[in-house]
Amino acid sequence: MCSNDFKILKQGAEAKLYLGNYLGKPTVIKERFKKKYRHPDLDESITKERIKNEARSIVRAKVAGVKTPSLYLVDFERRRIYMQYFEHSVTVKDFIINIKKKYTDDSAAKLNKVARIIGENVRKLHIHNIIHSDLTTSNMLLVKDDEKDINQELVIIDFGLSYIDTRAEDKGVDLYVLERALISTHNDCPDLFSKILEGYKAYSNTNIKEILHKFEDVRARGRKRTMVG
């Protein structure tokens, strides 16, 4: 349970998210609950690890120039992270679904723009060796600024599975996870991922080329596995 008038915002597989006020600011509390099927000691160490990953990468991503929620408090005892709540935000998932629902002349342009921004931001994470490990459109928010109709400021969240690694292979896998997620969630947007890759490659260097090479390898292996069943 959560005190101080925090209301439940989302209930996920690993955590409950509460919404309320902390030190006068709109705040999300992400509380990871106990998993009964795990040994309590193991459960505690996994949870602690996830909280640490999340806190570390939220801060590191910011340094990399990727917008993330401000981190307010980490409470290992109560398995919680307190962070900035983006009130006027929509997940990229809902943004895309809504655009598809009421298709207008500039829908394609809007989608392409968002895809490109996603690519640029994932590249920034990778340049700083942050592997997110759960890149999906539910883990990206578009934040509205002021009264503008569409705002394309992208926020990346949910860093619990993230880690720091320099290897091109890990970055390639990160891209592959994103591609798979898009195929299952947005199968009506077949060229979304290629637009994301355009953004990713925009400032190409040898490092990026190596990552893309690894990505192709991982994808080919994935295909093979699918064919075998």
Ligand SMILES: Nc1ncnc2c1ncn2[C@@H]1O[C@H](COP(=O)(O)OP(=O)(O)O)[C@@H](O)[C@H]1O
């Ligand atoms: N800082 C935030 N501001 C606004 N909405 C958020 C924020 N953090 C999470 N959310 C919302 O809650 C959902 C779940 O949060 P997330 O951190 O991805 O937890 P989970 O591990 O359960 O996926 C997100 O998809 C988003 O809709």
Ligand SMILES: [Mg+2]
């Ligand atoms: Mg999530």
